[in-house]
Amino acid sequence: MSPRPLDRDQVLAALDAVRDPKSGQGLAAAGLVQGLVVVGDRVGFALEVSPREAAAYAPVRDAAEAALKALPGVTRVSVVLTAEAVQKPARRTVILSPQAAEQNRPKAPVPTDRPAHVRRVLAVASGKGGVGKSTVAANLAAALAARGLSVGVLDADVYGPSMPTMLGVTGKPEFVDGAMEPHLAHGLKIMSMGLLAGADDAMVWRGPMASQAITQMLTQTRWGTETQPLDVLVVDLPPGTGDVQLTLIQKTPLDGAVIVSTPQEVALADARRAHTLFQKVKVPTLGLIENMSGPVFGSGGAKAEAERLGVPFLGDLPLDAGLREAGDAGRPLVSADPDGEVARRFAVVAARVADVLGV
Ligand SMILES: Nc1ncnc2c1ncn2[C@@H]1O[C@H](COP(=O)(O)OP(=O)(O)OP(=O)(O)O)[C@@H](O)[C@H]1O
Ligand SMILES: [Mg+2]
CATH class of the missing domain: 3.30.300.130 (Fe-S cluster assembly (FSCA))
Structure with a gap:
């Protein structure tokens, strides 16, 4: 029964x-x-x-x-x-x-207030799922931190938060004086729905609750202080270009977005859709990043697509088993192997991103 x-x-x-x-x-x-x-x-x-x-x-x-x-x-x-x-x-x-x-979803969502003591909010987006957006977000954050910047990671993928696993953090954040303390790891400040609700439970949220949860994590986390502001907050968005994503990006005060794509045509078509979505809400696309570039999936597709879209190409990252293994082990490869080839490629992307963000 x-x-x-x-x-x-x-x-x-x-x-x-x-x-x-x-x-x-x-x-x-x-x-x-x-x-x-x-x-x-x-x-x-x-x-x-x-x-x-x-x-x-x-x-x-x-x-x-x-x-x-x-x-x-x-x-x-x-x-x-x-x-x-x-x-x-x-x-x-x-x-x-x-x-x-x-x-009940608002017809024209009003952008939320900016988070306090955060200089730039950068979205890492993709049209398609599984292209390595979270891997890129975690490692790009680590590469920005390696430049001496103060960097936070907001895991806005409330449907499938992956930062707790990728960055090796667990446990509910503490509330101190009415604000949540981000977890600290690899020199990064981290907040994720996976920490608030448990990685498996986060799936139950629907669109409006999801954007409310993200707004809360964005504005109620102590990312920085008056004397030590956060330079860049890297926001890992959920994949896709549907209504949920539109609501999220409308309600999040983003200074710019980078779009991750694999070199294949299908993924590039989705990257194009993501760019259109950001144009719609007047968030500048700072550029395209090619992930899993190399002999298996090909290379050069994202660079050509960036030219077609008239946005900068920010660099390519190789298909590399070490990247996946480090992510599974809770450590960005950029921190685990700072002198390796992958870290060097992320450093190139981070330098360009820092440049366009003006940090
Ligand atoms: N350059 C790479 N080389 C090898 N493996 C990679 C690379 N980038 C990502 N991966 C692996 O691919 C899988 C998907 O990556 P990731 O979770 O970062 O993608 P995503 O776009 O965030 O996915 P989702 O759409 O589910 O959020 C992971 O197992 C990750 O370790
Ligand atoms: Mg992801």
């Missing part, structure tokens, strides 16, 4: 059994449950509190997770503690089904 499918009322009732310490009401009744998603055996939502209260609500999040895990038929739970920016007006509390959430 298969268990009865989960129903939302049951989930809300379970959440109401957990008290909001401030109002004394149940969590749902107190309006703290945002963007509830119930998909199959998975439940996810954001517990929305003010930045000042975020630390105090960590035990409440844990209690909510425990209450949901105790429900029959629930196998995965992700409760993300998000801190609403203080200056924003209080939002109407609505509990959205995924469909309603899609319909």
Whole structure:
């Protein structure tokens, strides 16, 4: 006998059994449950509190997770503690089904405020999945840091966050004075949905929740300070050129984007679409990067495509087993083997990127 499918009322009732310490009401009744998603055996939502209260609500999040895990038929739970920016007006509390959430998507999303103490925000994008965008983001960040820059990595791929694995970081970030402390590794400051929700759980988010989660990670992380600002924040975007990506890039204050492509024609067509998407939202494409270049997939395609699009070509990176192995082992190859050929090629790309970004 298969268990009865989960129903939302049951989930809300379970959440109401957990008290909001401030109002004394149940969590749902107190309006703290945002963007509830119930998909199959998975439940996810954001517990929305003010930045000042975020630390105090960590035990409440844990209690909510425990209450949901105790429900029959629930196998995965992700409760993300998000801190609403203080200056924003209080939002109407609505509990959205995924469909309603899609319909409620703002018609013309307003770009969010810039993250504090961050000089440049750089997106690493691709039209197509699996072209090595995250590998390039991690190693490009390391190569920029090797130039003496202060660099952060924001893993905005909330559907399949890979930075915790690629950069070897685990554990929920700490809240200190209402801001999240990024993880530090390989000289980089790192924030990822995979750290907030657990790598497997992050899949439950739908479009609007995804962009809200990214906005929170962008603006509520202590990337830099007044005296030591972050020079570059490298944002690893989810693959694709659909509505979700459009919403994300509209809502993220990006200074520029680099597009990663493999040399093949199909990937180049997707790179073209990605460029069109950035043009639509007036984010400059700083250039194209060819990844997995060499005898297997060919080479030169991205350079030719960059010329056709009239954007700079930023360099090519070889197909190299060491790059994959280092990523699997939680270390960018650029840091693991700083004198190797791959690091040298990333240094060339990083020099051009730093130049166009003006850092
Ligand atoms: N230049 C390269 N040489 C060898 N392996 C590579 C190279 N670039 C990426 N890879 C490997 O290819 C796989 C996909 O790379 P990665 O996860 O970086 O791609 P992605 O574009 O971010 O994928 P997704 O679309 O899933 O986010 C990984 O196993 C990675 O280690
Ligand atoms: Mg990726």
